Amino acid sequence: MSTEQVVSPVLVEVQDLRVWFPAGRGSSTKTGGSIKAVDGITFTVQRGETLGLVGESGCGKTTTARAVLKLLDPTEGRILFDGVDLSTVSRRELRLMRRRMQPVFQDPFSSLNPKRTVARIIAEPLVIHRQGTASERRERVGELLDTVGLPPDAAGRYPHAFSGGQRQRIAIARAMALRPDLIIADEPVSALDVSIRAQILNLLSDLQQEFHLTYLVIAHDLALVRQVTDRVAVMYLGKIVELRPTEDLYRRPLHPYTVALLSSAPIPDTEAEATRRRIVLEGDVPSPADPPTGCRFNTRCWLRRKLGDPEICTTQAPPLAQVQDHGASGVVACHFPEAVEDSPERRETLVALTGSRVSSPDQELPD
Amino acid sequence: MLSVRDLDVTFRARAPVLAVRGVSYDLAAGEHVGLVGESGSGKSAGALALVRLLPDYADVSGRVMLDGADLLRLNERELRAVRGDQVGIVYQDPFSSLNPVLTIGKQLTEVLSKHKGLGARAARREAARLLETVGVPNAEERISDYPHQFSGGMRQRAVIAMAVAPRPALLIADEPTTALDVTVQAQILELLQELTSEHETTMLLITHDLGVVAGVTQRVMVMYAGRIVESSSTEDVFTRASHPYTVALHRSLPRIDVRQERLVTIEGQPPDPTQLVRGCPFAPRCPSRIDRCADEDPPLMTIPTARRAAARGWDMASIREEDGEQVPGPASPHLTACWNPPDPAGDEPGPAR
Numbered sequence: 001m002s003t004e005q006v007v008s009p010v011l012v013e014v015q016d017l018r019v020w021f022p023a024g025r026g027s028s029t030k031t032g033g034s035i036k037a038v039d040g041i042t043f044t045v046q047r048g049e050t051l052g053l054v055g056e057s058g059c060g061k062t063t064t065a066r067a068v069l070k071l072l073d074p075t076e077g078r079i080l081f082d083g084v085d086l087s088t089v090s091r092r093e094l095r096l097m098r099r100r101m102q103p104v105f106q107d108p109f110s111s112l113n114p115k116r117t118v119a120r121i122i123a124e125p126l127v128i129h130r131q132g133t134a135s136e137r138r139e140r141v142g143e144l145l146d147t148v149g150l151p152p153d154a155a156g157r158y159p160h161a162f163s164g165g166q167r168q169r170i171a172i173a174r175a176m177a178l179r180p181d182l183i184i185a186d187e188p189v190s191a192l193d194v195s196i197r198a199q200i201l202n203l204l205s206d207l208q209q210e211f212h213l214t215y216l217v218i219a220h221d222l223a224l225v226r227q228v229t230d231r232v233a234v235m236y237l238g239k240i241v242e243l244r245p246t247e248d249l250y251r252r253p254l255h256p257y258t259v260a261l262l263s264s265a266p267i268p269d270t271e272a273e274a275t276r277r278r279i280v281l282e283g284d285v286p287s288p289a290d291p292p293t294g295c296r297f298n299t300r301c302w303l304r305r306k307l308g309d310p311e312i313c314t315t316q317a318p319p320l321a322q323v324q325d326h327g328a329s330g331v332v333a334c335h336f337p338e339a340v341e342d343s344p345e346r347r348e349t350l351v352a353l354t355g356s357r358v359s360s361p362d363q364e365l366p367d
Numbered sequence: 368m369l370s371v372r373d374l375d376v377t378f379r380a381r382a383p384v385l386a387v388r389g390v391s392y393d394l395a396a397g398e399h400v401g402l403v404g405e406s407g408s409g410k411s412a413g414a415l416a417l418v419r420l421l422p423d424y425a426d427v428s429g430r431v432m433l434d435g436a437d438l439l440r441l442n443e444r445e446l447r448a449v450r451g452d453q454v455g456i457v458y459q460d461p462f463s464s465l466n467p468v469l470t471i472g473k474q475l476t477e478v479l480s481k482h483k484g485l486g487a488r489a490a491r492r493e494a495a496r497l498l499e500t501v502g503v504p505n506a507e508e509r510i511s512d513y514p515h516q517f518s519g520g521m522r523q524r525a526v527i528a529m530a531v532a533p534r535p536a537l538l539i540a541d542e543p544t545t546a547l548d549v550t551v552q553a554q555i556l557e558l559l560q561e562l563t564s565e566h567e568t569t570m571l572l573i574t575h576d577l578g579v580v581a582g583v584t585q586r587v588m589v590m591y592a593g594r595i596v597e598s599s600s601t602e603d604v605f606t607r608a609s610h611p612y613t614v615a616l617h618r619s620l621p622r623i624d625v626r627q628e629r630l631v632t633i634e635g636q637p638p639d640p641t642q643l644v645r646g647c648p649f650a651p652r653c654p655s656r657i658d659r660c661a662d663e664d665p666p667l668m669t670i671p672t673a674r675r676a677a678a679r680g681w682d683m684a685s686i687r688e689e690d691g692e693q694v695p696g697p698a699s700p701h702l703t704a705c706w707n708p709p710d711p712a713g714d715e716p717g718p719a720r
Contacts (some may be wrong), residue, residue: 056548057519133595163636164406193405197636198619198630205629211482220549227630247626264399264553265623270602273582280557281503281550284518354624 004265008083011214012068013184017077023289035289037063039238040077040092042320045182050208052229052246053263054222058285059235061218065184068216069103070094079265082181097127098117102175108167110161117229118145118164118170119155125177133211144173148203174204179211187216201228222265226250231330232257237296238288240320251350252325254332254340256303263349276352295335303339310335368569369394369537370419370696371676372431376412376421376593380640382641385413390429390592396536397567400689401601404590407640410573413590414539418450433537451482455530457559459542459672461522464529465514472510496529496627501558503678520551524558531562538563541573556583557606560681571662577620581605588695589613592638595667596704598695607623609670609703611653647706655707667693667702 005304018040023033027358035342036200038060045051053061066072068079071084079086081097089097102125105111112121122144123137132140145154148169159167168188175183188204188215189197205228218292225245233243242255253259263279281300292299294314312335320331340346376387381616388408394400404410417438431438438449449458457528458464460613466474475494481484485493491510498506501524503517514522526641540559544552563570568588571582580587580601587604589597589612597610608614619632638644645660647653648661659677668676672690675681681689693702 072689195633198632223621275573
């Protein structure tokens with residue numbers, strides 16, 4: 001495709017992405033009301049890394065993923081895949097691009113066609129993209145089944161014969177069929193049983209190593225996100241509020257919303273649960289059709305109340321500002337990140353989390 | 368207060384599904400007890416069977432004694448009085464327990480007039496008060512909203528208000544927070560905790576999430592393949608788990624406090640619920656399996672008894688003699704259904720800590 005040049009470390013670049021949906025019947029984004037599902041976000045996904053997108057329902061994380069897959073068109077902004085702007089490419093080029101990014105969905109019960117054999121399901125992307133002859137495809141299906149840890153005789157069976165975990169393996173095999181560079185996984189294990197989740201996560205991690213895959217993982221389970229990601233973007237109401245290397249984010253969160261999320265995460269430890277004080281966010285997430293002015297989190301922010309309601313929180317949207325932390329850079333969108341750092345709320349939250357299990361040598365207590 | 372004996376639930380199908388096998392336990396008034404298990408473990412079927420809320424193709428047998436009456440032998444009319452009045456239920460999906468074409472207020476007042484005999488005006492006032500108690504802001508206005516106008520968390524609050532309105536003695540909460548966001552999840556658990564403590568309501572909390580039971584319950588029963596495999600105080604389940612399945616479950620949870628090199632898995636799958644299992648249902652996946660596990664399904668016993676029984680090859684009859692009839696209840700000791708329980712003292716691999 002391209003002459004051998006210096007390969008950019010960036011595989012996906014999202015620039016000021018906005019995805020607005022018309023609100024209500026007959027209206028359009030032009031004439032007025034719109035749901036600002038994603039409202040101006042910028043981030044990159046580096047080659048070979050796993051970037052996590054976390055946030056509560058309605059924060060825009062799934063919409064972001066769909067826009068990157070070009071399953072929907074951005075209202076504004078650009079998405080570059082391997083340096084190429086997806087909105088300007090021809091249909092033919094888009095087809096080529098699409099081979100290189102594959103989705104894995106949450107629910108393996110609805111994402112697999114029940115009337116097709118496993119072989120046909122896995123071979124489907126190959127057929128659509130006209131790859132190989134029938135016998136080559138058969139061979140590839142066999143390879144893929146082996147890659148995801150399914151027996152060869154699975155090929156002739158139908159999805160209903162498989163458990164949730166095995167079905168997710170089938171879905172992963174299908175995603176791998178075209179040897180993609182990027183896999184976008186939307187809650188890949190949340191529909192699975194606890195005892196099966198680790199199997200699938202380990203499989204994804206093995207595949208990443210073996211095939212140098214890049215992952216964009218959307219998840220709400222913060223414990224899981226810590227295990228599988230290199231960097232995490234926390235979203236709230238259509239915006240990224242914090243994007244940092246994973247360990248930095250969990251050890252030294254800088255946005256009040258990130259702290260609140262960590263504080264809400266259930267800890268499987270009776271003592272920690274009995275003694276911890278949670279930061280309880282008041283009310284609900286506001287409507288993305290009519291987000292608060294200034295910082296979008298201001299209506300529920302525990303820090304803002306503590307600081308005596310500074311005016312700036314409701315008048316000015318905080319920009320995503322660079323932060324340096326132990327030599328690693330990240331971004332956070334808060335007017336008062338130092339106040340978060342100094343707060344007893346953050347300290348208490350981190351102590352509850354780190355005290356939840358036996359601490360390991362590399363574990364540092366928050367200062 | 369509630370006493371369940373030998374509960375069996377079978378779903379009739381071409382291949383009948385053996386969902387619950389011989390489950391027995393007692394709940395004391397005011398207790399909060401967690402029923403933990405994965406999908407297909409029988410935790411929901413077992414709980415819904417108590418008040419006969421399962422579909423027609425479910426066969427339920429055993430005894431469920433509540434206030435001297437066997438719920439499995441009541442007629443429809445008596446049963447309807449029990450549901451609501453004595454037993455409140457909160458489901459996972461708040462949408463499924465609300466009528467989409469009636470306002471929240473209408474549904475609440477209906478419950479209040481039926482179960483508490485309040486007049487229209489008093490019921491409406493009480494409904495608004497209840498909504499306020501469960502943390503719905505502007506309750507007076509929002510009472511005229513329809514369920515779709517409520518957010519997921521608010522809907523679950525409304526459902527909880529309806530469930531606790533008649534002051535039931537027992538509240539069955541079936542995955543009450545699974546469909547909710549984490550920040551809302553914490554609020555709802557706190558609310559359930561508050562309301563049930565206030566009225567000394569007994570709560571049976573059904574969940575797949577060990578993290579959820581940690582903060583809210585005093586006792587936990589762990590289910591696997593339709594059976595209770597471990598029962599103890601919540602603290603013991605977390606610090607001294609004695610059934611290999613519970614131990615494995617703990618280990619396979621991703622930890623939020625530290626990044627692990629590799630996640631620990633439980634290999635294999637739970638047994639096919641349409642097949643009768645010989646021996647212990649966890650044996651094929653169990654790291655501490657011994658010969659006996661393949662042939663005999665272990666009953667719930669104390670840990671010392673389990674060890675002695677395995678070492679000396681006791682038959683079931685001598686276990687019963689030695690151990691008495693072991694039914695999980697408020698005063699029962701730490702029980703495990705395992706012939707070779709890992710040593711909770713720590714020589715053998717136990718759960719983290």
